[in-house]
Amino acid sequence: MSDDRTLLNELLEKQKAGGLKPSDRYAIPPQPMPAQEASERRSNISEVAQGYTETQARLEAMRCLQCKTAPCMEGCPVRIRIKDFVTAIAEGQYGEALAIIKENSLLPAVCGRVCPQEVQCQEKCTVGKKFKDVDKAVAIGRLERFAADRAGAAPAVPQVAAPTGKKVAIIGSGPGSIVAAADTRRAGHEVTVFEAFHKPGGVMVYGIPEFRLPKAIVQQEIDVLKQMGVEIVCNFVVGRTRTVDQLMKDDGFDAVYVGVGAGLPSFMNIPGEHLIGVYSANEYLTRANLMKAYNFGKGADTPIAVSKRVAVLGGGNVAMDAARTALRLGAEKVYLVYRRSEKEMPARLEEVHHAKEEGVDFRILQNPKRILGNGDGNVAGMECLKYELGEPDSSGRRRPVPIEGSEFTLDVDTVIVAIGNGANPLIGQTTPGLELNKWGNIVVDEKCKTSLEGVYAGGDIVLGAATVILAMGQGRTAAAAINEYLASKA
Amino acid sequence: MSHRIVSKKQLSEHVFTMEVEAPLVAQARRPGQFVIVGVSDDYGERIPLTIAGADTAKGTIRLIWQRVGKSTSEMADLKIGETLGYVAGPLGKPTHIENFGTVVCIGGGIGNAPLLPIARGMKEAGNTVISILGARTKELVILEDEFAAFSDELIVVTDDGSHGRKALVTEPLAEICGRDPKPALAVAIGPAIMMKFCCETTRKFAVPTQVSLNTIMVDGTGMCGGCRVEVGGQTKFVCVDGPEFDGHEVNFDIMMKRLSAYRNLEQKAHEAYKQHRCRIGLND
Numbered sequence: 001m002s003d004d005r006t007l008l009n010e011l012l013e014k015q016k017a018g019g020l021k022p023s024d025r026y027a028i029p030p031q032p033m034p035a036q037e038a039s040e041r042r043s044n045i046s047e048v049a050q051g052y053t054e055t056q057a058r059l060e061a062m063r064c065l066q067c068k069t070a071p072c073m074e075g076c077p078v079r080i081r082i083k084d085f086v087t088a089i090a091e092g093q094y095g096e097a098l099a100i101i102k103e104n105s106l107l108p109a110v111c112g113r114v115c116p117q118e119v120q121c122q123e124k125c126t127v128g129k130k131f132k133d134v135d136k137a138v139a140i141g142r143l144e145r146f147a148a149d150r151a152g153a154a155p156a157v158p159q160v161a162a163p164t165g166k167k168v169a170i171i172g173s174g175p176g177s178i179v180a181a182a183d184t185r186r187a188g189h190e191v192t193v194f195e196a197f198h199k200p201g202g203v204m205v206y207g208i209p210e211f212r213l214p215k216a217i218v219q220q221e222i223d224v225l226k227q228m229g230v231e232i233v234c235n236f237v238v239g240r241t242r243t244v245d246q247l248m249k250d251d252g253f254d255a256v257y258v259g260v261g262a263g264l265p266s267f268m269n270i271p272g273e274h275l276i277g278v279y280s281a282n283e284y285l286t287r288a289n290l291m292k293a294y295n296f297g298k299g300a301d302t303p304i305a306v307s308k309r310v311a312v313l314g315g316g317n318v319a320m321d322a323a324r325t326a327l328r329l330g331a332e333k334v335y336l337v338y339r340r341s342e343k344e345m346p347a348r349l350e351e352v353h354h355a356k357e358e359g360v361d362f363r364i365l366q367n368p369k370r371i372l373g374n375g376d377g378n379v380a381g382m383e384c385l386k387y388e389l390g391e392p393d394s395s396g397r398r399r400p401v402p403i404e405g406s407e408f409t410l411d412v413d414t415v416i417v418a419i420g421n422g423a424n425p426l427i428g429q430t431t432p433g434l435e436l437n438k439w440g441n442i443v444v445d446e447k448c449k450t451s452l453e454g455v456y457a458g459g460d461i462v463l464g465a466a467t468v469i470l471a472m473g474q475g476r477t478a479a480a481a482i483n484e485y486l487a488s489k490a
Numbered sequence: 491m492s493h494r495i496v497s498k499k500q501l502s503e504h505v506f507t508m509e510v511e512a513p514l515v516a517q518a519r520r521p522g523q524f525v526i527v528g529v530s531d532d533y534g535e536r537i538p539l540t541i542a543g544a545d546t547a548k549g550t551i552r553l554i555w556q557r558v559g560k561s562t563s564e565m566a567d568l569k570i571g572e573t574l575g576y577v578a579g580p581l582g583k584p585t586h587i588e589n590f591g592t593v594v595c596i597g598g599g600i601g602n603a604p605l606l607p608i609a610r611g612m613k614e615a616g617n618t619v620i621s622i623l624g625a626r627t628k629e630l631v632i633l634e635d636e637f638a639a640f641s642d643e644l645i646v647v648t649d650d651g652s653h654g655r656k657a658l659v660t661e662p663l664a665e666i667c668g669r670d671p672k673p674a675l676a677v678a679i680g681p682a683i684m685m686k687f688c689c690e691t692t693r694k695f696a697v698p699t700q701v702s703l704n705t706i707m708v709d710g711t712g713m714c715g716g717c718r719v720e721v722g723g724q725t726k727f728v729c730v731d732g733p734e735f736d737g738h739e740v741n742f743d744i745m746m747k748r749l750s751a752y753r754n755l756e757q758k759a760h761e762a763y764k765q766h767r768c769r770i771g772l773n774d
């Protein structure tokens with residue numbers, strides 16, 4: 001019997017005999033996430049983190065103190081009853097655990113993998129506080145993933161209420177839209193999801209790489225929607241194929257949820273960004289993920305640069321995804337260039353950690369000044385400046401200040417710009433009366449209602465750049481408001 | 491939705507046309523817009539193609555494309571009755587059409603296809619339309635009859651003089667721009683190099699010139715940024731800001747370089763496809 005198994009049995013005995021004391025729980029070692037070896041995984045696209053074993057999951061769940069105040073729940077944007085599902089796992093009631101999660105989150109297999117738990121639920125965890133280390137908090141995200149994965153290949157199909165005769169259009173098919181579609185469908189409305197790409201799933205299929213979120217998981221969630229009777233129409237560009245107005249006036253939709261996600265990628269506005277080999281992270285990841293460019297010539301037809309030395313600009317999760325994708329596409333050297341210090345990086349700790357393990361070379365407090373080209377218009381290098389941290393800026397983070405005369409050149413043939421996105425202009429440009437802010441994002445109230453009657457919005461098109469869970473939260477809020485609105489219209 | 495091919499024709503050695511079912515696109519499209527086509531639903535390339543026309547009654551759009559790589563060869567190998575994996579669109583901003591007076595429309599090679607609905611639209615809006623169609627050689631001049639049907643004046647030029655005048659399109663263009671009154675607008679669509687020289691020609695006469703850019707693209711909806719061009723010193727996205735721009739402001743040199751980004755990879759894929767096609771006996 002393994003040590004883990006022995007420990008679990010001892011704890012179960014103790015529990016039976018009279019319960020676990022906090023000291024018993026503190027004594028349980030935090031369970032590490034089994035993962036592919038860094039040297040191996042950097043040349044494949046399979047998932048890096050492989051998920052807890054049953055024994056690990058139960059041990060990790062037993063670390064939870066069952067705080068009466070449940071501070072973890074405060075940290076969760078969709079307020080999952082965390083301690084209850086964790087208890088269910090500790091007791092071996094995995095189906096029950098999943099059912100509890102699903103009361104609030106429709107996509108546990110996704111969120112368990114991609115939520116930034118260390119700044120949400122796990123940041124508030126008493127166990128982590130006790131050890132003064134958020135890494136030692138109860139691994140709520142890993143437990144969520146465990147519960148979802150245990151449920152197997154066929155997630156339960158939610159009940160759908162009797163038909164209301166009302167029609168809802170969901171624009172986009174990312175996480176917010178999936179939740180909005182499910183919740184409005186559950187209320188009995190006829191729901192159609194319109195996706196511009198040829199595959200549904202939004203950022204979960206074009207952006208987040210396979211090694212972090214297997215596409216099969218996203219497909220499962222899409223299949224659940226279909227089984228609920230949601231119609232999914234791909235290759236339909238709202239604003240162009242039909243406008244929001246046409247959907248509502250001519251096609252009989254009573255309400256619309258706009259969840260079109262991120263739009264135009266930002267560039268640095270430095271010389272050389274038009275050179276061949278300069279990508280936005282959106283383009284690089286879309287080619288690699290959605291179009292499977294890593295299989296170019298072997299079943300996939302979309303090419304991607306064959307890079308030896310790559311610089312990724314930015315410090316968020318998308319930058320990490322791009323850097324790690326470049327390694328998997330065969331780059332010998334990948335730099336991650338970020339103008340602030342590592343402490344200011346918006347990426348999840350786990351992603352930073354994984355990227356470093358895989359050999360991404362972090363160049364912090366550096367920033368490009370211009371991208372250098374060869375005579376053929378290809379990237380031949382990047383001239384950078386070194387930075388130091390000055391006074392805090394409007395974001396509260398210390399402002400990076402360039403050090404004069406610190407220029408140096410990085411020898412790279414590819415540059416991937418991962419510094420964020422603007423708003424997609426299509427819906428804004430083609431929907432008269434829809435209020436936008438100065439950045440082009442759709443303005444909504446606390447119920448995710450826009451300035452137009454019957455039109456709701458959420459996710460990146462509202463928030464600028466957000467996370468899967470925040471988009472889901474807005475999808476849920478909007479769906480509740482849509483259900484309420486349609487009920488009042490009856 | 492299935493996109494059945496209802497007609498297909500070869501216009502020249504490497505240029506093909508098809509009418510394909512896409513009723514929503516047929517209904518929504520305006521001159522100047524394009525679609526993204528996928529031959530297969532799965533891991534095929536997303537191919538941006540301008541819409542050469544539409545029949546709303548039949549629910550079809552007309553595509554004209556040149557066989558240059560694997561994906562466009564696959565399209566060329568499809569038969570009437572077969573289907574395309576998907577057709578997304580219409581994309582891009584429609585051409586601004588109004589009665590300007592006299593409009594000179596310059597098409598180069600395959601560029602005649604996107605130019606056709608724009609030139610016809612200009613005519614329908616009341617303009618005097620002068621069309622200049624150019625190609626390397628006679629065989630490559632496409633859609634001449636269709637332009638002839640509505641153009642007030644039609645000039646055909648070939649590089650080798652095998653049809654029409656032996657000249658580049660810029661030669662008659664300069665003559666027309668030199669007339670009094672000069673044309674109110676020029677619309678030039680064709681290879682980047684042709685559009686560049688058309689713009690240099692019209693600039694001398696201060697004739698405003700629209701061009702339609704066909705850059706590398708992935709999503710076509712303003713997400714990837716692969717189609718970016720420099721217009722008036724600013725970065726613009728062809729898929730959502732274009733495809734038409736003020737030609738006098740476009741940096742064609744950058745655009746031409748970016749168009750060559752995947753040439754080597756594409757050639758390899760195309761060679762592999764041609765060999766595969768030989769083995770399975772598709773060659774006619």
